[in-house]
Amino acid sequence: MDKFEVKLDQAARAAWMSFVGGMTQDEIAYQLGVSRPGVQRLLALARQEGLVKVHIDHPISTCMALGRTLRDRFSLAYCEVVPADNHAPDSVLSYLAVAAAERIAKLVERSEPLTLSLGSGRSVRAAVESLRHVERPQHRFVSLVGNVARDGSTNRYDAVMLMADKTGGERFLLPTPIVAGSLGEKEAMLTQRLFKAIADVATESEAAFIGIGRIDRQATLFRDHFISESELDELLGLKAVGELLGWPLNSDGDVIDCSITRRVTSLPLERFGKHLMVAIAGGREKAPAIRAALRGGWLKGLVTDEVAARQIVETL
Template sequence: MSCLLNSEERKLIVKICKLYYFESWTQEKIAVKFGISRPAVSKLLQKARDESIVEILIHDDRLETSDLEKEIETAFDLRQVLVVPTRDLNQDLIYSTVGKATSQFVLKSMKQTERIGVSWGTTLFHMVKEFPFEQKENLKIIPLVGGMGNDKTEIHSNQIAYELSKKMGVKCESLYAPAVVETELLRDQLVQLPYIASVLEEGKQIDMALVGIGNPFAMSTMEQIGYLSQDVLQELKSLHAVADINSRFIDQNGELCKHPINEKVIGIELEHLKTVKMVIGIAVGLHKIDSILAALKGKYVHVLITDELTASSLVARLKENHLTVSSS
């Protein structure tokens, strides 16, 4: 209830509030300074709020992001969507912020997990970079797709598996093969080699998978590394390909594209990915909207982690297309 304050009392309250809210002084320290009791300080702080001398405003990004999460979860019957607040951040900070949020989510979700499979890409690189050093036991990291060469080695599946295993002090495997080879025959020969076959077999037994969702036509890592020629890109475009998961290409409905490149990949197949208990898909950027939609329609992931602007645009697209129920 409001009451009139004389100028001296108001001046005292302002001084106390500045020390308490700006200088982080304790009520006990303030009480000693002004020669009053701690309960008296508490009453004056309360009076400051009652008289609107102090207004407490909490900016909670979660209120907005939780609505986005719920809409996407409902539309695709997902276990969870994590929308990371990234408003006003530049591109580098968005990747590192999403990477940190992903690492925290993975840490919380890995109870009773014995094998984690990792794909490759920029988002996963940042997830591992932000991953805290936390000792684990009875855990193994498995690369889900091959990756060799000298370009962008830091985002290859083998390197991501290795760096993640170091953060947790656990073992990892290495898949010593390219992600994509020249012919189906060569692929068939390589996957029969014992040291490759054993890792691929372990990939089928993982409890959790961490996969990026790529767009083959915009900022494509596979194109930058040289796995995709312009001819192949044109062919994929004619087949309505919009996304790649674990180096395999899917169309806007989430169906595997009938293109020879999908038969030349050395890595876990998407049908095997669907048998994993928990698949976490991570995607950042507006150029990934169609790619994310395709991955969700194909039911390749149980959990989606993305940035705020991408999630907002995704929800806008859902409303535009009246997608409010789980896709069949």
């Protein structure tokens, strides 16, 4: 038994004592000979690896109604709306992660070879973190956005490496910045054999799970140094409200033609017309960007929360 299996065994014991035995964390710590923070980490591992399965045997009518409205209005294959905790807005990420992980698991856990594309961002990363380990070396996972910032730092929310580690599958990373420094730089990247090979894998994917970025002073593109402040100002001046894979969108969901768009290295959104493009995003601040992605017809699936869903429905 390797170290991870030993830790997993201990996590299962902690989960059993907590959720079945009703023991406190202090009692579990005494029984297992670990600290209280150690128990908390074990319980978190048990949830992350799918050892603890929660089934709520009652549909949340409000969320279901919002989901149906968005699904029917925007011709989605599905729209899942999770509850929102008004007293703990940060909880939306964990709720989205669990719901999205269930959708991803239905694809990843099958035995037939799968090619799956992934965007980046906190929600996508959290969803992959919520998946349990399952051996699927026959699968391929490919990133849809560059994982290098202009300063050379890597994308901290990349999910492909983690997905490959959890399954033993092949990984394909896009070794570019999301936005190239110049047109010449972009053209040089796109003509490289490596870039073309990864792009070919991405177009073969059955589905893509991506995040939706907001365009404002808190935009991930800006805060993680993928675009400069002057480029952010340009996008704001052009009324950009969100972005998909680095492609900026206006409120109608149209890709904005500007100097930044011409330097985006991600595959054009039109290339994914036949794919199941699923977005994972929620929160009041993301609602305009989610609405834009829906209006543009870019999505075939959506996992969001009731705050964002209600805000979008109210504008229909």
